[in-house]
Amino acid sequence: MQTQNHGNRWTSAVIPALLIHVSIGTVYCWSVFKQLIADQLGAAPTTVEWGFSLAIFFLGMSAAFLGPMVERDIKRSAIISLVCFVVGFAGTGVSIAVGWLPGVFIFYGVIMGIGLGVGYLTPVKNLMLWFADNKGLATGIAVAGFGLAKAIASPVMEWLINTTGLVNMFYILSVVYAIAMFLGYLTIKRPQGYVYKEENRISRKVLIKKPVFWAIWLAFYINITCGLALISQEKDILHDVLKGLPKYASLDSHAFAIAAAGFIGTVLAVDALFNAAGRMGFSTLSDHTKRRETSYVVIFVMSIAVCLLQVFTHSIQLGLMIPILIMLFLVNAGYGGGFSTLPVLLEQHFGMKSVSTVHGLALSAWAIAGLSGNQLASFVVTHATDTAHRYAALMPILAVLYAVALVSILLVMRKTPARAAVAE
Template sequence: MTTIEGARKISGARPGLLDRERIIAQAGYNRWLVPPAALCIHLCIGMAYGFSVFWLPLSRAVGINAPKVCTDMSIFQELVTTSCDWRVASLGWMYTLFFVLLGVSAAIWGGWLERSGPRKAGFVSALCWCGGLVLGAIGIYTHQLWLLWLGSGVLGGIGLGLGYISPVSTLVRWFPDRRGMATGMAIMGFGGGAMIGAPLANMLLNYFKTPTDVGVWQTFLAMAAIYFVFMMIGAFSYRITPANWRPDGWTPPEKANAYITAHQVHLRDAHKTRQFWMIWAVLCLNVSAGIGVIGMASPMLQEIFAGKLIGLPELSFNQLSVEQKTAIAAIAAGFTGLLSLFNIAGRFFWASLSDHIGRKNTYYTFFVLGILLYAAIPTFAAMGSKVLFVAAFAVILSMYGGGFATVPAYLADIFGTQFVGAIHGRLLTAWATAGIIGPVVVNYIREAQIAAGVERAQVYDFTMYILAGMLVLGLICNALVRPLADKWFMKPEEVLALQAKGATVASGGSHGIGKGGLDARTAAFWAFVGIPLAWGVWITLQNAIKIF
């Protein structure tokens, strides 16, 4: 107990607005209000996936109609130049900053989140993510690339990490009977953020652009304001369970799955176990392969099918005119949107399925099915079958998203729920690692194949087999995950001491909390997040249908 907490208990002072004690649920609270609160945050920070919509406008922020290119400009000169446009490749470093900082911040502040609660973490996440957009807007206005990187990249990346893990342990505790489904509902929002954010950004860019301004800094400020409102609503809607709470009418199964513990592992010990590092490798390898596919999906479709996409099957990619390449690029954009949709759907589908078949079996499915599909894609390409090619990528991306959504429940099964949010935060360093491995492997192999004179339609074959090999390693790591030995579990009195704050509210049972189903308030909250998501899905489907 901290000095401040002790003084508060002695004086009887009411907890602060952001304090964990302030958000313990009371009788009559409906647990189905928690997932849309998490979605409010995840749908906003998920725009990190859609940031590429800004690259082309930013690459001509000085030249307006065309990029003002300065040859022989070093990256250090590019960071501070005000007279030359930025290169798309330099802007693309934002993705590295996003996902490396996401993993690092989640690992560093995961323990703080468990102590402080999801409301405070969500609040700080909103300040960082939206503050990063504001600072990035200043960097764009003053044309200082370093300030854009520092704002949206670094500060925004910290907001990503805190926002991403903010609801995890809360949802796992509210839905002990449906852990996978609960985390899947929230984490699918991160995949869906770009589906809403990218078309919204396009609309704002068109609104703000003028003959002398591309309109990006104004768009950053507008999105920062919109996202701040949504994220505040999400953060202040979080509620946590009282100690020992359980859903009305639900009791833990007497013969629990050997891989689902009823005990708790302390944060300080989780990373000392082999199980943590095996699950770390499972996530890293699954994500590395998935990121590799995401990065190559659009150029693969264009270079492999080329003229077939516009009814000219006799033309290879190099034989297409500039106008024809523009046409197939638009079709490839629809393909990318379709993959985003399957990425989102997979997060809910596979995580929910894991409640029935188990987390380990779900990852077995990811790896076995993934190996077969990655190895088959070159054959589908050689056959010239767009349907099989697109279907294979769609299933692969659903499993990529499903891997993210299933892993929190996997960790809760193995390590217990007391510190699952913080343990999940540390595990996300696997994502940061994969964000480097996947693109580097794919891009290096592609360039090497092109340099060796391989036809563009075949340059990806070897890459797909390498990615399939990654999944073989992931399959082995998943097989090595075993239940923990008793020595790693906390003693019952340690757990009770940690839960003491909530013990005065509930000592076991439902106590009228978590009931209600889809009442009017809950339905309204779900509509609040569901309508924008449905709009994003509709826009995506309109663009995706152009493939066929």
């Protein structure tokens, strides 16, 4: 059914989307406090790391299974997201306070992860309905909010930890997120004239039998896996390269640590901007091209090029900072762009009626990539033959994986879009 967009789409769609996504996007602030959790609970950092891995896994799996519920009732999904996310975040603080490590896995990983998955899906279709002529731009706005959450919340978290303590930081921000997400729940609504109808919606049983879905899933999975593999090693790559630069090599260990922290912090902040710009830019690009897949083609070609740049210039071995920064910034942009372009690409092939269901199932790739991306990088770096430049071993492997993703998305482009037949 064609909806009539009477009302204010900014207060009914954009602002609620940002309130929800900027709140739940703080899952990416994990690095701010993971070492502190390990220290306070007397656990190994590698063990504590499972809290984040579980959160991403349950994000993807809850989205995969609860997509139909989001289709039926956006208000219900918004409140479920609020409750699960806030209880999970506050429960993490309680678990730390009582010294219960499994509680971190249960609350941050499982309960908060479910809130993440439902909350991630909730605003997406709504924005596409309100911005029927600029669906890519609309989803880019919301998903950019998710990407920018780390840049916004990280300094706030660090300030709260320094002034009130780690546990109180969780309690205070739980209240802040509860208020923000509740405002999102109150204001989010479908366009006037939208009526949910069950007929003509694709079921998950039918969907998983479609090769085009799995080709998109594979391309999305590889983009996340490669992005996480590189991003997870980013600090160490920069740290090693800095040690080889004359400006930094002459410093004593304390001075080097301070200078390196400042430089790496700046790079990570710029990374966040490129990530958000990629989320906005590539999804908007998809609005102005004949096929939504074009954005993914650009992402994969760009990612292959910057990885090969490292292979052929030996940037990491020689300590050439500019090519390395170009690679990190552009891979981050492509990583973010893959998320924001996915909903409109799925809508192109499966229609608006089932976009939350299809999008949710596709996000299972995120769940699996959240477990495999870091592990891939760790395995390659650990087993690199050239231990002095172990991170360079990642580059040809990432280039090959991006090439596989490119082939997959080019095969998708051979499939005729189906949205005209299932418009809503």
